[in-house]
Amino acid sequence: MNITANLLQKQKKRILEIWMQNQLADSALRDDLMTNDELLKQSEELIDALARAVKSGNIDNIFAAEFDQITEILSDVSITRARQGFSPRETGMYVLSLKRAISTVMEDEYKDQPEVLYKEITTINNLLDQLSIITFETFIKSREEVILRQTDEISEISTPVIRVWEGILALPIIGTLDSARTQVVMENLLQEIVNTGSNIAILDISGVPAVDSLVAQHLIKTVSATRLMGAECIISGIRAEIAQTIVHLGIDLSNIKTKASLASALQLAFSMSSVEVRKINKNTGAGLIR
DSSP states (O other): OOHHHHHHHHTHHHHHHHHHHHHHHOTTOOTTTSOHHHHHHHHHHHHHHHHHHHTTSOOSOTTSGGGHHHHHHHHHHHHHHHHHTOOHHHHHHHHHHHHHHHHHHHHHHTTTOHHHHHHHHHHHHHHHHHHHHHHHHHHHHHHHHHHHHHHHHHHHHTSOOEEEETTEEEEEEESOOOHHHHHHHHHHHHHHHHHHTOOEEEEEEEEOSOOOHHHHHHHHHHHHHHHHTTOEEEEEOOOHHHHHHHHHHTOOOTTSEEESSHHHHHHHHHHHTTOOBOOOBTTTTBOOBO
């Protein structure tokens, strides 16, 4: 059995104690996301797997079969922590603090054998550095997947299609309108047109911070797709600064019905649907909706 493997077997308990002390002493420890018992169980499992792996004599190739369990444990740790909201630093320090713990025990164990100490510390450091890279890469990949999923969910939430009247839909757009979001807007709107049989759709861009030529092209594409479905489209929320920008850019929206406010667009939609809405006369109780 090599020296490192022998040390991990003999001093496993002490290494675990020092490692836990290192982790608990870290001011950035998120005890609100993980209990000390959970951290202890996770750490003990990794040390056991590491001791079994290096017992084979392989301490260089982390892609060998004997390291499969370790990489699997670290992948689970990284994915779980990414979903729980840990930072990259917090996750990376999980393995790096183990390196400090093993180095501390080695320094005590081989303090009278400097050549052995240097060789073994260098070997274990190289091994744990490679494992920390795997941990970090898996964490970043998992965090990216979480962000992409949340982005998709936000896109779905931020593009609700509302049925405001029989045959009339409204879609308030909030935030920047890019190519990917335009696709979501069109899909949601067209699907709702099919589901409800509506023939008028109002696109309200009051929540769009700025309109440039690209945003205008996205709006025109949405209007064209709506018309292909047999529905008419009205764009509302055309503020003064947006109108000036559209004119300045030379964008032609003359063939598209536009209104300054959602209320004005809804009034136009009622007119196009031959619907008339009047205020109720409180004295007579008379009102009219046609």
